[in-house]
Amino acid sequence: MASKHTTARGETLSGIAQDYYGDASLYPIIALVNKIANPDIIRVGQVLIIPDIGPDAPRHRVISGDTLSKLARRYYGDATLYDVIAIANSISNPDRIDVGEVLIIPDIT
The missing domain is CATH 3.10.350.10 (LysM domain)
Known part of the structure; x- marks a missing residue:
């Protein structure tokens, strides 16, 4: 099941991808699912869907x-x-x- 993440000051999509997936290069998954056109721009307090890609993912x-x-x-x-x-x-x-x-x-x- 996907997680939700509320962004905090100073966070980046690549940092969030590193935290959730252990791989910063997977940030495009988060950007695509959340329809973020420019992955360098996220807002503080933005609620992001973090797709599950782990062993329990379909x-x-x-x-x-x-x-x-x-x-x-x-x-x-x-x-x-x-x-x-x-x-x-x-x-x-x-x-x-x-x-x-x-x-x-x-x-x-």
Whole structure:
């Protein structure tokens, strides 16, 4: 299940990603889910959804015909959130996923 985080003075998305995920480079997941256009700008007191990408996060085994857009539409109701899945799974080319691959589907609820 996703967590909620209320931002404090001096925090950054990369710092928040480091705190929650142990990896500052995962800040785009937080930015995408919270529809933050410029990840360098967050407000004090802003409540952020922090998707779960840990061992308890949902998984999906890729079948023929799957795309990240289709998976984002299926799991989030929004195909434009495909990058959330790509980033969580270190997929550099979102147009290429392999049948049989097991993907983390970050919980954003």
